Amino acid sequence: MANGFSGPVAQIVDNYLERLRKGLKGIPAKDQDELVKEINSHIYESFRNDPAGDEVSRILRVLDKLGEPADVISARMPEAMVTLGKKKKLPFLILAGVLIAFFGVPLGLGGLSAAVGLILGVLALVLAFYIVAFSLILTGWLAAVIMIVRIFSPGFLDPWISIYPLVADPTFNAVLYIAGSLLIAAFGFGLLWLGSRMMRGVRFVFRFLFAKVKNWRKRAPAPTVAEP
Amino acid sequence: MYYIVFGYDMENKTTQLRKGILELAILGCLSRGRHYGYSLVKTIAGDSDIDLTEGTIYPILGRLAKEGLVRSEWVESSQGPPRKYYTLTPKGEEAYRVLDGEFRKLAAIVANSQRGPAVEDRNGDLNVLDVAKETENG
Numbered sequence: 001m002a003n004g005f006s007g008p009v010a011q012i013v014d015n016y017l018e019r020l021r022k023g024l025k026g027i028p029a030k031d032q033d034e035l036v037k038e039i040n041s042h043i044y045e046s047f048r049n050d051p052a053g054d055e056v057s058r059i060l061r062v063l064d065k066l067g068e069p070a071d072v073i074s075a076r077m078p079e080a081m082v083t084l085g086k087k088k089k090l091p092f093l094i095l096a097g098v099l100i101a102f103f104g105v106p107l108g109l110g111g112l113s114a115a116v117g118l119i120l121g122v123l124a125l126v127l128a129f130y131i132v133a134f135s136l137i138l139t140g141w142l143a144a145v146i147m148i149v150r151i152f153s154p155g156f157l158d159p160w161i162s163i164y165p166l167v168a169d170p171t172f173n174a175v176l177y178i179a180g181s182l183l184i185a186a187f188g189f190g191l192l193w194l195g196s197r198m199m200r201g202v203r204f205v206f207r208f209l210f211a212k213v214k215n216w217r218k219r220a221p222a223p224t225v226a227e228p
Numbered sequence: 229m230y231y232i233v234f235g236y237d238m239e240n241k242t243t244q245l246r247k248g249i250l251e252l253a254i255l256g257c258l259s260r261g262r263h264y265g266y267s268l269v270k271t272i273a274g275d276s277d278i279d280l281t282e283g284t285i286y287p288i289l290g291r292l293a294k295e296g297l298v299r300s301e302w303v304e305s306s307q308g309p310p311r312k313y314y315t316l317t318p319k320g321e322e323a324y325r326v327l328d329g330e331f332r333k334l335a336a337i338v339a340n341s342q343r344g345p346a347v348e349d350r351n352g353d354l355n356v357l358d359v360a361k362e363t364e365n366g
Contacts, residue, residue: 004308037309038265038286044308045266046282067283 004044009059013043020069039072122202129198133191140185147177251288252331255316255324258298264311265289289314297323 003013017036024032046062053061066072150156150163151174167173253272257263263271268289269282292298297320302310316324 034312035286035290038312039283041305041309041311042265042269042282042286045264045311048308049266049270065282067281069283071281072283072286 003040005047005059007055009047009055012056012059012063013040016043016063016069020072023069023073035073039066042066126195126199126202129191129195133188133195136188136191137185138188140181140183140188143181144178144185147174147181150174247288249331250285251292252324252327254285254288254292255297255320255327258314258316259321259324262313262315264303264313266311268314292320296320 003010003017005013017040020039021032021036024035043059043062043066046065047058050058050062052058146157146161151171154170163173163177165173166176250272254268257268257271265285266282269280269285272285273280289298289300293300293314296317298314299317300312300314303313304310
C-alpha cells in the first residue's frame with residue numbers, strides 16, 4: 001500500500017492502517033477505503049508538521065497523538081453496522097452492531113461469527129455430554145431390568161437378545177450381567193455429577209472471560225484527560 | 229491523572245462532556261472556512277494544553293456528514309496525498325447558530341454556579357471535615 005512514506009516509517013504506517021481496516025470490517029468497502037485514505041492523509045500532514053527528532057520517533061509520536069484505531073472508528077461503527085443490518089434485514093448484523101456498541105470491540109463479522117460459533121460449540125458439547133450420561137443410565141437400568149426378568153422367566157426376549165455365558169450357572173451369569181448393567185448406570189450418574197461440576201466450570205470460564213472483556217474495554221480508550 | 233483518582237466514572241463524564249463541545253468546536257471552525265481533518269485538529273487545539281486524541285474527530289465528522297451538516301471533497305495537495313476538505317452546509321450553518329446560542333446560555337449557567345456559595349455558608353463552621361468528625365463521634 002503506497003502511503004506517502006518510505007522505509008521503516010512506511011511499514012509502521014501500513015501496520016496502523018491495516019489495523020484500522022480490520023476494525024472497519026463489515027462496513028461498505030467504499031467507506032473503508034475513504035476513511036483509511038483520510039487517516040493516511042492525517043498521518044502525513046501531522047508527520048510533516050512535527051520535524052523534531054528521527055523519523056521513527058516522529059511517526060510514533062504522530063500515531064500516539066492520533067490514538068488507537070478504535071478511537072478513530074468506535075463511535076462510527078455500531079451505527080454504520082446497524083443501518084447496514086436494517087437495509088439487508090439481517091438481524092445478525094444488528095446483533096453485531098449491538099454487541100460492538102456494548103463491548104466497544106470492533107469485532108467485525110468474522111469475530112462475531114467466531115464468538116457465536118464458540119458459544120454454540122460449548123453448548124453442543126454440554127448437550128452431547130448430557131445425552132451420553134442419560135443414555136448410559138437408561139441402558140444400564142433397562143439391561144438390569146431385562147436380566148432380572150430373565151432370571152425368573154429364562155426365555156424372556158430370547159429371539160432378539162442372546163446372552164454370552166460368562167459362567168456356566170445361568171443365574172450367576174445373570175447376576176454378573178445385572179452388576180455390569182448397574183455399573184453402566186452408575187457410570188451415567190457419575191457423568192451427571194461430573195456435568196454439574198463442568199457447568200460450574202463453564203460458568204466460571206464465561207464469567208472470567210466476561211470480566212476480562214469488560215476490564216479490557218475499560219482500559220482500551222487511552223486516558224485523554226489532561227492533568228489538572 | 230484524575231481519572232485514576234476518581235475511577236472510570238470520571239473518565240466517562242469527561243468523555244461525554246468533550247464529545248458535545250468538540251462537535252460544537254468543529255462546527256464553529258468550519259463556519260469560518262473549509263478544513264481538512266488535521267488542520268481542524270490544529271485549529272481547535274491551538275496553543276491550549278488540552279490533550280486531544282486527534283482520531284476522535286473523525287467519528288464526529290462522519291456523523292456530521294451523515295446528518296447533512298457538513299459535506300466533504302477530496303482536493304489534491306501540493307505535497308503528499310490528497311486532503312479531504314469539509315465545509316458546512318446551509319443546514320450545518322443553522323445548526324451551528326442554534327448550538328452556539330445554546331452553549332453560551334449554558335456557559336453562563338456554569339459561570340453563575342461558580343460565583344460560589346452564599347457568604348454565611350462560606351464562613352460557616354459546617355464544612356466537610358466537621359461533618360466527618362461529627363459522624364465519627366456518632
